[in-house]
Structure formats: C-alpha cells, structure tokens
Amino acid sequence: MNIILKAAAFARQAHDGQRRKYNDRPFIIHPARVAGRVAAHPQATETMVAAAFLHDVVEDTSHTLEEVSAEF
Numbered sequence: 001m002n003i004i005l006k007a008a009a010f011a012r013q014a015h016d017g018q019r020r021k022y023n024d025r026p027f028i029i030h031p032a033r034v035a036g037r038v039a040a041h042p043q044a045t046e047t048m049v050a051a052a053f054l055h056d057v058v059e060d061t062s063h064t065l066e067e068v069s070a071e072f
Contacts, residue, residue, distance in 0.1 A: 003072070007050035008032070010071060014061040031056055 011031050018027035035052035038044050050072065058065050 003046050003050045004035075004053070007053040007072065008035070010068075011053040011057055014057045014063050018060065027056075027060070 012028050015027040015031070019025065020027055020030060031053050034055060035049050038052040039049045041048075054068060054072070057063050057068055
C-alpha cells in the first residue's frame with residue numbers, strides 16, 4: 001500500500017470520534033488539510049505527506065511513538 005494512503009488510514013482510525021474544539025468538525029480534517037498543503041509543495045516527498053497525516057497521532061491519541069515508528 002502507498003505510504004500516504006497507509007498514513008491517512010492510520011490517522012483516520014487513530015482520531016476516530018475526535019472533534020476539533022474550535023469548530024466541532026471531525027479532527028481528521030486538520031491533518032488532511034496539513035497533508036494537502038505539504039503535498040502542494042513542489043519538493044514534497046511521499047514521506048513528508050505521510051508525516052503530515054500523522055503529525056498529531058502521538059500527541060492527541062493513545063498511540064505511542066514506538067507504535068507509529070514500527071508501523072512506518
């Protein structure tokens with residue numbers, strides 16, 4: 001599976017049920033928007049876009065850095 005799609009699916013599952021406190025939208029919208037901005041950069045790599053999807057997983061979910069590192 002493509003690393004971007006894998007990261008997006010992982011982040012979606014990790015943030016399932018979470019809402020943004022500022023606008024009550026599903027939390028996954030935030031990392032998806034960040035990933036979109038990163039992807040638009042001319043020098044972006046697949047790894048950079050995947051990292052953008054994952055950037056809040058350790059901070060805002062029960063997943064550990066070790067889990068994310070092992071998966072990616």
